[in-house]
Amino acid sequence: MINTARRIEITGIVQGVGFRPFVYEIASKYLLKGIVYNTSSGVLIHIEGNQQAVDSFCKEIYEKHPPLAYISEINHFKEDTKGFSDFKILGSIEDKLKSTLISPDISTCSTCLNELYDSNNLRYLYPFINCTDCGPRFTVIEKTPYDRKNTSMSYFKMCEACRTEYTNPQNRRFHAEIIACAKCGPQIFLYDNNKKSISTKNPIKKAIEILSSGYILAIKGIGGFQLAVDATNQDAVIRLREKKYRKDKPLAVMSNMEHILKYAYVDDTQKLLLKQIASPIVLLEKKEPFILSNSISPNNKYIGVMLPYTPLHILLLENFLALVMTSGNKNNEPIAKDNDEAFDNLSEIADYFLIHNRPILRRVDDSVIKIINNTPRFIRRARGYSPLPIIIKKNIPMILGCGADLKNTFCLTQKNKIFVSQHIGDIENFETYTSFKSTIEDMKKLFGINPEIVSYDMHPGYLTSKYAMELADIKKISVQHHHAHIASCMAEYCIDEPVIGLAFDGTGYGTDGNIWGGEILVCEYKNFLRVGHLSYMPMPGGDLAVKEPWRMAISYLYSVYKNNLLNLDLPILKNIEEKKINIVIEMISKGINTPYTSSMGRLFDGIASIIGIRDKISFEGQAAIELEIISEGNYDSTYDYECTSKDLHKILLDPIILGIVKDMRTGIQISKISKKFHNTIISIFSNLCSIIYKETGLKKVVLSGGVFQNSHILSGLTQSLERNNFEVFSHKLVSTNDSGICLGQVMIASAIQ
Template identity: 40%
Template sequence: MDALYIEVKGIVQGVGFRPFVYTLALKNKLFGWVNNDDKGVNIHLEGNSPNIKNFLDELKKNPPPLAKIDSISVKNIKIKNYNSFEIIKSETTSNKSTIISPDMAICQECIDDIKNKNNFRYNYALTNCTNCGPRYTIIKTVPYDRANTSMANFEMCDDCKKEYENPTNRRYHAQPVSCQKCGPQITLFDKQNQILATELEAIKEIANKINSGEIVAIKGMGGFHLICDATNDKTLKELRKRKNRPSKPFAVMFKDIEQLKEFAEISIKEQEIILSKEKPITLVKSKKNLLSFEVAPHIDRVGCFVPYTPLHIILFNYLDNPIVATSANLSDEPIIRSKDELLKKLGNVVDFVLDFDREIINACDDSVVQVVNDELMVLRDARGYAPTSLKLDKKIDKKILALGANQKSTIALAFEDNLILSPHIGDLNSLTSMEYFQRTIKTFESFYDFRPELIVCDKHPNYESVKWALNQDIKVVQIQHHYAHVLSTMAEYKLDEEVLAFSFDGTGYGDDGNIWGGEVFLANKRSYKRVNHFKYFRLLGGEKSIKEPKRVALSLLFDTFSLEEILELKIPTVEAFLENEIKLMHTIWQKGLNAPLTSSLGRVFDAIASFSNIVQTQSYEGETGLQIEMAYNNEIKESYSYELIDGIISLEKAIKQIVKDNNKELICSKFINMLVEIVLDISKSYNLPIILTGGVFQNRTLLELITKKLEENKRKYYYSKRVPLNDGGISIGQIYSQS
């Protein structure tokens, strides 16, 4: 007879871990108890040695589907001669470190429940169990008990309580467990906040509104969606007009995978991800002319997902077509959590609102992913994946808070050997966004009784997060933006060695005060040296040039040709300006008036979009990259010329060649091929592992071409997959530099 005390840490609360342990102990004829505390799950185990070994083997190999075990510690203790195995009350310690579970899509068993006419949860739109449903979005603090969630005020009926208290039931201690009788209720409102219908009638009625071309808002797990028929041109044009969103793509929710396949081409891997327990928005190739053109103007990819809540599944029983389901928010603001806020801010956008009275404590957007090299790449880390936890190789002696970047903001925390990344916050360009940013910090501080001893942030003096950091009475360390990109990839793979890193993106504050974005570093965990960068060029009109690719292209022309030569060129960029505008821009360029210097490869993509007449003015970030990728033709093997001179990557020769080509496919293909050659060329000078990071590498075509060539050359390389390689991963990199 042996006795062990076992501590399990990781995502082990709210995922059915204690009933799993209970059932496993009974199966192996073991005695003792299991409980939760602020650090994880504790087990006192007594029994025969072979049975204990079987218990531990199964615990490690087959934990509950939503669990993520980071560590299991086992120590021998004195036998207390228990004669049963029990689940005992949660404990509270002074040191919280249990990892909060992300929200999860509805599981198949709960889908079966809501479709079964003989089940008391038939058609109940807020069904869940320990294997699915809300977690992060309803929790105030740990441990994850009902009293600490937005379900605290809903008293369970006898039927729900019986399941909740039965350790062999999959709803045992599922904190949001409820039913039609005792749980949150669905209500349909008009834009004047008047009640029109409740429960199933409300769902049927909102489906009728969608089918008849109305624009509505429906509450999801982490916030509201704006929803309408994805095949209705007129409605979608109206949504774009009301939302002031000229061409940024909308995500589309399909009834099921069969319907999705009618509208999009998906690989086996893409299907696996779309149907996974996370059910993220997945970028896939769309089939022409089936969805409305207005869903994703001028691009051949569409963000697809399938229903991930019981409400969505019931809704589709009454819908004719797929639906656009885009985050309900004002531009540059976070997703809206409450009906009253939605009516106040988007009352001019929506006609009806479907709400339920379970409060969303922590807003959480939908995750966005794509498949690259037949593997998952997370672009927006949110529902299903976040909060994301990584393990550090060793414990750290201080509590660190990292504040990320200004765009695609996230925060990260490090304590002991835990590194935790928050869900996507958004761009910090408004007062509401900053309030959400600060609220997220407070939320995570509350989860872990966390008080930072060190804050890490960007170097940009005008970032709101930087201003906030410098206003706290806490030590601050500032990390260069592109180096933080490199570190975020190193953190994902726990690298602590010298690397050659290509950090390519749209914008970031450089050490010399210029705007960087096309950088090559020799880097390790503690330091970096800039060994190459794209030659500086001017952003004519500053931030205005980000919206107008023609300005970036014109600046590159000024660097390459005389004003007289430019005025003679018969190319789309020149034709996009009046002659006197070009002359004015030339004066701005010469004098450097509101024309900061940049090395940004993201801006070079903009210029290529102008040269090839894809767009002269863009309406959303990344539009040029998406369209250049769409125009790429893998039959075209040629590339443009470039020069590497004293660490400077000069594109002057390329610009001279580009103005002679007047074919969109040719320009885009030769440009992408040139970038592949630049990476390979520079890599040859260093016998080091290679890192590819920054938003430019979200371009699937570019990344797959480069990685294929690196493999052919037997070069070791890394790029972020689980942590976003765009600015959403910056906070992880900032922390890694101090761990």
């Protein structure tokens, strides 16, 4: 006898994860009647039956939901009984409020993997096999509710076999919206770079032959195209670099776990991370001798590795130790996602194209993670994680945070949720700027967010800032770059009190018009006070000094030795023409095109050049990364340093430069010099935090900025501060580099609106 009825509204990641079939199963278990359906806000259930059974049903819904689901809110309402005769899954209803969360793309599950190689299975060797537990989500959904008609699979009509599984409550593909098989689903095609179809019964087998012959293959993946070559073929890797104009920047590889263990060290934390459903690229230490091409990550002890995360990747990898898998784009342009776009942009790079006819609705690059202090840290947050929101403890207005021009991501807020976009890239050309703008519009539409406020970096030259300032009918709030860095990390931990913030990076426009980057801030969301920084140094040639670290080296040396620096016996004086050095000295002495910087990133660059590691770079952070890599051993010495504390704590760098030059001239190994320099930075800022504690009483220290991707600095400074009884906070949910600052921008804008 029916004696109670209840309406249950659930929000969170409850679409595309098998939630309605799960509800159906639990309702059937307790002999309950009613309906369940998707809405733009989540899932709605009307349940009728015995009071005890309804209570048990509600408890299991919350406690035993599908593993990929996430319930952010569940509300119960008493209802009148409606006399349902059974329990049904109904068609979805679209409403104005779009508050449901969208699942990221998910790597192939073990059950689908087994079916992929089962010759008796309907989807034997089918490169688009998926189920309610795996497959693309974010890159195929056009709008909510998550129904097939609202995805890029709407083009494909289910065959009878797929329809039978889709409608069978006992089948694991019950209401799997992107279900498909070889008869009714997407197909693979192979072309050459002249857009000529390659006649073959098995495009994947032919593609394997092409890769084995040393050719470059463009592969249409989940969130865009990838460029692949055999990772053991040195000539193929070099050719890929040449064609993509990617001189030294590390390339990622894709491998099976048993093969990864042959060329890289993998600890338990890294193994778990590799096997996560997000399947990110994980930075691993190479084994020596290194059995893959040395051109994959030259002058670097790390290699970025990921497991195959789609059935297509799994099938392609069968014959290879590893495949190089790098983004399918021209240098510094967005990743190609459409077939025609790929042919137009990649034909001068790739020899062949392995494409398919399932549309990709949004570009999403691979995520990159580095383990530091036994904790996963994002280098790039994208596939497998976007568009999962950052959850905060209070509701804030709808705000757009535009991010920075380098490593751009933006974010949009909705109540207590902050949706950080997938990686956009460096906003330095028309194509990426266009992608930035179109992705904002896409996410606004997808989540039904119409921002009331736009927050942006105060740098007047940033394209992201110009975009924000040109928006009509919206409140505009500019945010200082390093304030945003610290606020982003505060937001991750829901810190709502003043902190000591250490912001170390390469570039950020300061309130005094100089370039900041080695900063100590006393910080809360509403405001900040700069209480310390590295002493200002001239940056000869402006941005050119970023690409040519020897310019910063001369700047630091000139501060100590003036023109006598030419008499020093240092590698830089042998590697760089004396004429060029004299020009830079004149620029510094006369103040010609030499903006001033307190940047920690530029200091690392300068030291790398002084000790002979690298004078010019081909990608951002290259010199600093190589300085970190050579820093090894249990060597705890530090260089002398000085701080002035008249108005604020200013760290004078001359004594450090003197010490490094002295060590170079006496033949100390550069690995020890690097280690000693790292120790010095840790010592300086740990000691200054203790002084600032005495001045302010603050015991929470927040670390943010790209320099904290350096394992030695993050680990060493964290441990030193904790020994002094500080609470230390560093990024886990977004990257510590500039791709995380949009989160801080919206928190600051919310506080000062």
